[in-house]
Amino acid sequence: MAAVLALMAPVAAQAQADGQRPEVAAAAQAVGDKVVAWRRDIHANPELGNRETRTAALVAEHLRALGLDPKIGIATTGVTAVLKGGRPGPRIALRADMDALPVTERADVPFASKVTTTFRGQQTGVMHACGHDAHTSVLMGVVEALVAMKEELPGEVMFIFQPAEEGPPDGEEGGAEEMLAQGIFKDFKPEAVFGLHVFSTLNAGQIGVHAGPTMAASDRFNIVVKGRQTHGSRPWGGIDPIVAAADVIGTAQTVVSRRQDISKQPVVLSFGAIEGGIRYNIIPDQVEMVGTIRTFDEGMRQQVFADLINVAEKVAQAHGATAVAQVPDTKGNPVTVNDAALTERMLPSLRKVVGADNVVDPGLTMGAEDFSFYAREVPGLFFFVGSTPQGQDPKTAPSNHSPEFFLDESALDIGVRALLQVSLDYLNDPPRG
Known part of the structure; x- marks a missing residue:
């Protein structure tokens, strides 16, 4: 409850770090209250x-x-718009995603979501x-702030409000692609594109x-193990796909632990859902399993696909039994690569917002x-x-995608200032040559 009370208090403006643009x-500060209000409204009405x-x-x-x-x-x-500044200059794009997840909220906030839906045939919260x-x-x-600076703004900015970052519904296209x-x-x-993501593995006040x-690159897989239905008291009268599926799950762990050189790059293979049967004493005809593969190397990625199909x-x-393995079963996301030169150029901008000690390198992230x-x-x-609120260990805080995920709203102010600082620094002093 203390976290909720802190959340409900006015969000204080962050101390200005050395070199931060005063207009940032x-x-x-001018848009801060609006940003908090928009966030709470969207949070209570997720889609x-x-x-x-x-x-x-x-x-x-x-x-x-x-x-x-x-x-x-x-x-x-999706929604896009272009702002043309009053002075000549470069073009950049700023992107935000809008979609929510099929998760039933357990975070203790006054604007918690009460929305429900049917997802993959099951009732769930959103x-x-x-x-x-x-x-x-x-x-x-950020849009409002940049529009207010329009006459003195060099260049042009595209604003991208994107749907379906978490993936479109089955059978539909969507997202950035x-x-x-x-x-x-x-x-x-654009000459450059910028985006940000709030992250539970860092404390509020930090930028990674x-x-x-x-x-990582992210790929989804679907495996259907087909047996033959029989009474639970007579397993020999059919073919048990549940036992076979359990063996597939166990053996699939060796795809990473024994088949991949993880000293080269990390690899993750995780099962996220398994469904089969409807009654305690009936062995079903089939079991369906879905999961995710995360990689950084294309060769390793393709080898995991082949090995998982072989195991299944x-x-x-x-x-x-038999197995129908679709690996992958949809188009996945490639590795997210931060351009090295652009990153080096914009690091000082991020340090100006929170101070050099609060800009950290999180290393490789298996999220996609x-x-x-x-x-x-x-x-x-x-x-x-x-x-994650300061004073709370981000290693044990509820993670992104958790039903208890909690956002310290001071992160909103930092997000606005960071995106503004990066944008203005780039527009006013673009790379040369």
Whole structure:
């Protein structure tokens, strides 16, 4: 409850670090209350990927009120707008994601989500358990701040409010790849793209950034083990897919532990859901399993695919069952790479916001981000903003995607200031040559 009381208190402006642009601190303070209000409203009304109609409408209405001309309905519910500054200069893009997760919220906040939905045939809550509500509201604040500076602003800025970062519904296209496929960079090709993500593994007041490969490639798999239904008292009368599936799960652990050289790059293979049977005394016909693969090396990625298919098919066969292994079963996200030169150039900007001691290198992150698609088109920089309250150990704090994920709202102020500082520093002093 103490955390909730702290959350409800007015969010104090962060102390200005050496070299921070004075207009950044002033702008962040001017939009601070609005950003908090937007975040709480979006948090209480979360929407899954490709269904962010209310959120997209809120964003578009805000952009219009600022005099911009937003394009809507991109990649189903995406919104973009371009701000032309009053002075010549470079082009950049700023991106935020809008979608929530099928998670039932347990965080003790007054604006906790009560929204429910059906996902993969099961009733579940819907929650901004990853912090995309913060990303959307931060970018809304940054838009307002940059519009207020329009006459003195050099260059042009594209604002990207993206749906379905967590993935579109089965059978649909969505996310960053679809935004690009529908041409958002066709007529407006930025020189650089920037994004941020609130992160539970850092305390509020910290910013994390890593040059080069930063977040893992992410691929989803689906394995269906098919047996033959029989009564639970007569297992010999059929073929038990549950036992076979359990053996597949166990043996699949050797794909990483015994088949991959993890001294080269880390690899993760995790099962996330298993479904089979409806009654205690009936052995079912089949079991379905889904999971995720995370890699940083393309060769290792392809080898994991092949090894998992081999394990699923051969282990199932050993039980007299069969396996249909779709590995991967959808298009995955590539590795998120922070352009080394851009990262080095913008590090001083981030240090100006929170101080040099509070900008840390988190190393490789096994989480994935479809920001990676933008960063394959143009140099990109994706950084993390700490969200765990100071004094709480981020190693034990509820993580992103947890039903108890908690955002210290001082992270919103830092997010606004960091994105503004990076944008203004780049626009006013772009790379030469």
